[in-house]
Amino acid sequence: MGDPKRLRRAYETPRKGFQKERITKVKEVKKEYGLKNEREYLKAESTIRNKRATARKLLALDLETRLKREKELLDSLIRIGILHGKPTLEDVLTLSPESWVERRLQTIVWRKGLANTAKQSRQFIVHGHISINGKKVDRPGYIVSKDDEGKIAYHKKEMILEQKQKLGRVKEDAKKEIADAFEEAKGSEEVTEETKEVKKEHKIKEDAKEWMLWLKIKE
Numbered sequence: 001m002g003d004p005k006r007l008r009r010a011y012e013t014p015r016k017g018f019q020k021e022r023i024t025k026v027k028e029v030k031k032e033y034g035l036k037n038e039r040e041y042l043k044a045e046s047t048i049r050n051k052r053a054t055a056r057k058l059l060a061l062d063l064e065t066r067l068k069r070e071k072e073l074l075d076s077l078i079r080i081g082i083l084h085g086k087p088t089l090e091d092v093l094t095l096s097p098e099s100w101v102e103r104r105l106q107t108i109v110w111r112k113g114l115a116n117t118a119k120q121s122r123q124f125i126v127h128g129h130i131s132i133n134g135k136k137v138d139r140p141g142y143i144v145s146k147d148d149e150g151k152i153a154y155h156k157k158e159m160i161l162e163q164k165q166k167l168g169r170v171k172e173d174a175k176k177e178i179a180d181a182f183e184e185a186k187g188s189e190e191v192t193e194e195t196k197e198v199k200k201e202h203k204i205k206e207d208a209k210e211w212m213l214w215l216k217i218k219e
Contacts, residue, residue: 011042012049033101034110034118040141044100051077055092081146105130106140108149116161124159131155 014022026041035041054073058066070089077083082099083091101107106122109130115121122140124130130137132144133151144152 011039011046013042029098029101032118033098033104033107034122035101036122036140041097041101043141044104045097048095048097048100051095052093055089059089079145079147080143081149100143103143104140105132105137105142105144105152108144108152112152114152114154114159129155129157129159 016022026038029035029041030038051073058070058073061069073092074083074087074089077092078087080103082095082103105125106118109115109125110118110121114130115124125140126138128136128138131153132148136155
């Protein structure tokens with residue numbers, strides 16, 4: 001069989017690792033997107049750096065050769081969902097590592113509301129609760145294409161999030177209060193008008209509670 005090949009590192013380390021601005025930025029990105037370690041950020045950074053380097057090389061080629069290879073690069077980025085519309089090579093040069101992190105399965109599951117936080121999203125994926133087009137995917141760093149984004153769902157069993165449970169209880173309580181008010185108001189015209197006000201008041205309370213829970217989810 002021979003000796004196995006030595007795996008090549010999929011990222012490059014920074015030339016100056018102890019820069020305060022860089023360390024602060026990496027910490028913020030890790031916290032926002034729930035990344036496990038700095039290595040996951042370095043992979044995204046290296047990928048985007050390579051894409052920008054390719055774009056710069058293409059800009060130096062003759063027009064005929066450039067147009068063919070430019071289309072391949074832009075189409076691949078559009079297919080992944082990083083670029084939209086009719087992009088140019090100048091758009092590739094403006095990409096940041098965060099644009100690649102946004103296409104990770106972990107981030108998209110969180111953005112779609114299938115998890116309350118990015119860290120919870122990672123947990124769901126690693127534990128096998130997320131699937132794409134019916135197939136379980138347990139890699140948080142899996143890059144989701146634009147076509148597959150709408151096929152992401154819970155695997156076999158739907159996960160019930162805590163906020164969804166609270167929201168459901170609020171709605172059920174409000175409906176019960178309104179139903180009880182109508183039961184008491186049967187057969188009385190005068191009370192019926194009063195019941196309409198009760199219904200309106202409960203609707204306002206329900207909307208307010210739902211809005212507060214939504215703000216908590218977004219946080």
